[in-house]
Amino acid sequence: MSETFLGMPSFPAFPVAARAAVQDGTLRGNLRHATHTIRAKRAKAVAELPDWAELREAGRRIKDHTLRHLDRYLVQVEEAVTAAGGTVHWAADATEANRIVAGLVRATGESEVVKVKSMATQEIGLNEALEAEGIRAYETDLAELIVQLGRDRPSHILVPAIHRNRGEIRDVFRSEMGRWGRAAPDGLTDEPADLAEAARLHLREKFLRARVGVSGANFVVAETGTLVVVESEGNGRMCLTLPETLISVVGIEKIVPTWRDLEVFLQTLPRSSTAERMNPYTSMWTGTTDAETADGPREFHLVLLDNGRTDTLADEVGRQALRCIRCSACLNVCPVYERAGGHAYGSVYPGPIGAILSPQLRGTASAVDASLPYASSLCGACYEVCPVAIDIPEVLVHLRERVAEGGRATREGSTVVLRPARGHAVERAAMRAARWALTRPAALRTGQRIAGRARRLQPRSLPGPGRAWSASRDLPAVPAEPFRDWWRRIYGAGGTAAARPGPGGDTGKDTR
Amino acid sequence: MRVALFLTCVNDTLYPDTGRAVVRLLTRLGVDVDFPMGQTCCGQAHYNTGYRHEAEPLARRFADVFRGYEAIVTPSGSCGAMVRELYPRLGERARAEGRGDTLAAALAPVVPRTYELTEFLVDVLGVTDVGACYPHRVTYHPTCHGLRALGLGDRPGRLLRAVRGLDLVELPGAEECCGFGGTFAVKNPDVSAAMGADKVRHAESTGAAVLCAADNSCLMHLGGTLTRMGSDVRPVHLAEILASTEKEPAV
Numbered sequence A: 001m002s003e004t005f006l007g008m009p010s011f012p013a014f015p016v017a018a019r020a021a022v023q024d025g026t027l028r029g030n031l032r033h034a035t036h037t038i039r040a041k042r043a044k045a046v047a048e049l050p051d052w053a054e055l056r057e058a059g060r061r062i063k064d065h066t067l068r069h070l071d072r073y074l075v076q077v078e079e080a081v082t083a084a085g086g087t088v089h090w091a092a093d094a095t096e097a098n099r100i101v102a103g104l105v106r107a108t109g110e111s112e113v114v115k116v117k118s119m120a121t122q123e124i125g126l127n128e129a130l131e132a133e134g135i136r137a138y139e140t141d142l143a144e145l146i147v148q149l150g151r152d153r154p155s156h157i158l159v160p161a162i163h164r165n166r167g168e169i170r171d172v173f174r175s176e177m178g179r180w181g182r183a184a185p186d187g188l189t190d191e192p193a194d195l196a197e198a199a200r201l202h203l204r205e206k207f208l209r210a211r212v213g214v215s216g217a218n219f220v221v222a223e224t225g226t227l228v229v230v231e232s233e234g235n236g237r238m239c240l241t242l243p244e245t246l247i248s249v250v251g252i253e254k255i256v257p258t259w260r261d262l263e264v265f266l267q268t269l270p271r272s273s274t275a276e277r278m279n280p281y282t283s284m285w286t287g288t289t290d291a292e293t294a295d296g297p298r299e300f301h302l303v304l305l306d307n308g309r310t311d312t313l314a315d316e317v318g319r320q321a322l323r324c325i326r327c328s329a330c331l332n333v334c335p336v337y338e339r340a341g342g343h344a345y346g347s348v349y350p351g352p353i354g355a356i357l358s359p360q361l362r363g364t365a366s367a368v369d370a371s372l373p374y375a376s377s378l379c380g381a382c383y384e385v386c387p388v389a390i391d392i393p394e395v396l397v398h399l400r401e402r403v404a405e406g407g408r409a410t411r412e413g414s415t416v417v418l419r420p421a422r423g424h425a426v427e428r429a430a431m432r433a434a435r436w437a438l439t440r441p442a443a444l445r446t447g448q449r450i451a452g453r454a455r456r457l458q459p460r461s462l463p464g465p466g467r468a469w470s471a472s473r474d475l476p477a478v479p480a481e482p483f484r485d486w487w488r489r490i491y492g493a494g495g496t497a498a499a500r501p502g503p504g505g506d507t508g509k510d511t512r
Numbered sequence B: 001m002r003v004a005l006f007l008t009c010v011n012d013t014l015y016p017d018t019g020r021a022v023v024r025l026l027t028r029l030g031v032d033v034d035f036p037m038g039q040t041c042c043g044q045a046h047y048n049t050g051y052r053h054e055a056e057p058l059a060r061r062f063a064d065v066f067r068g069y070e071a072i073v074t075p076s077g078s079c080g081a082m083v084r085e086l087y088p089r090l091g092e093r094a095r096a097e098g099r100g101d102t103l104a105a106a107l108a109p110v111v112p113r114t115y116e117l118t119e120f121l122v123d124v125l126g127v128t129d130v131g132a133c134y135p136h137r138v139t140y141h142p143t144c145h146g147l148r149a150l151g152l153g154d155r156p157g158r159l160l161r162a163v164r165g166l167d168l169v170e171l172p173g174a175e176e177c178c179g180f181g182g183t184f185a186v187k188n189p190d191v192s193a194a195m196g197a198d199k200v201r202h203a204e205s206t207g208a209a210v211l212c213a214a215d216n217s218c219l220m221h222l223g224g225t226l227t228r229m230g231s232d233v234r235p236v237h238l239a240e241i242l243a244s245t246e247k248e249p250a251v
């Protein structure tokens, strides 16, 4: 799936995929329950901090500053990691990143790796690319394990198996665990403790055997070249400390300049994502470990991944998407995500952040990427919760413009002029016609009168594109007289409705 | 005090009762109301669907038509947010495209003078008891742009609680979007309908006779969903409730 997983030209447009999800009662129930639970918990965890607004603003500024000077900070990271005994690799795209990682694993002579949950490696389809090279990658995060065993796709950033309930997970464990290693115990129930124990036994075997670990990182601290992973389960810690070789694939936007900056995100990230005051495990490592007694890798490789990020950085409205710390708060509050589910977004980045990130990282050429900017009612709930204040509705509208009107964008480092997307010609003509009429009040009035006269013909359902409205909603009744005609009749064009004396003192003047 | 009513194209065309209610309400509160006939549409649908350049002439027209007024009052949270939040952005984008400051300068005067109806009542007139009477059980849906873009907060609630005879019941999941979202309603009809149906079920669970909001665009979607689902709950714009008195009850 590697390259196709990234480009994903085969995914249907969002509305098509969402239709199936909306009709799937089990999925709707699973998602509704999960998102509403975490939503309420997050609100509580955030409300505990009196300086939340300041932390959010600080996070926004730190990220913006770093992005503005990214060239400088990237070089600083390379120098610091190298000085600490690590090796830095630069990957322009998914293919290059996958090739680098596969080459590094092959050089160790190993044919399996254990993985820390990582969005960057999902984004580039690393597991599939390694598979093609004869290397097995074992996911060790519980939810990623569920997805991997079920040959499924992740549907949430933090909880990739959010679309599955306990019964479904038990079934996957029972039927699939044995093929990948230690089988599930006989008589496995769907009790959370039993499921966790089955996963623990299955994974322990992998941890103790693995000689190569693969991770991403939540942050890279430029001043010391330190990588940071925050997690809840401790499985990441195992992968980061047990294997001899550690390969970390990290998007170039994950840098923070100093340890002081980290302080802000270590407060906002856990509260936004798992609604915890502090996440149970925060692992930090700097280069390699050489003391015989110390834990940690003897060999460390950092693969810095671009894969569309520099192009995104070139767009002055869209670049704010690169502030994202992948907390998934925006998914959990999104009414569209809740009903459409993560798979409809055709990307490892679902929900509101996916809707603005995928069409920037991948471009707007495919059906799904051209439809993602419209996968929102612009209700603004995502912006409200985002701990780095990404104005997601603003970027959505900006990307709609790119789809509908075309215009300049940056692809693979060069400025291109995009043509308006196909399939928007009718809409464009309608918008232009509406603008023409609406800049001429007389034309608007004529339109209103025609509608008023035809009101008795009012149909219950509309043909063509109008069916999208009338399939589930009745049409509003058209009044006999638009307001402007009434006003002209009562007050005259340019007339004034005069104040009536005294509050509540109706004078009986007929304003009807 | 004299204000200009910006009714919005949707209300002008489909909901003249809301316009009449605003006029009744404001004149009763001692305000002279003008309806500049040159007004049409704020350009929100164009802008939000990705046709920013088509929205620009509409924004310019808005600024031209309303330039002379100290206060411009609109009974729509989303159109109010278009003027207040997005007109400055139109100017910024034009500047970024190398088209200079003229658009920003043309739009700037009307931005701070545009008020959503409940802001005007509570902040400018300083009233929460508008002398209304409406003896019904009502539940209130805060529409997204009013709630999150304009930050209307408890203003609508304070106005409703002061209405005589009105029994205000809390709407479960009130702050969740109703699923209208302008062209979202037709571009993503299945998700939009599912959101609308959930909102309607919540409204029904309150036992209210009336589902009130301060934006008829959302009420058009909810009203269409209510009748299609065979519900008896009626969608009513907040202005019509506030305009209703013992002497002149809302129909």
Ligand code: SF4
Residues within 6 Å of the ligand: A272, A323, A324, A325, A326, A327, A328, A329, A330, A331, A353, A382, A385, A386, A387, A388, A389, A390
């Ligand atoms: S966009 Fe904001 S809320 Fe959404 S995942 Fe990223 S940081 Fe979290």
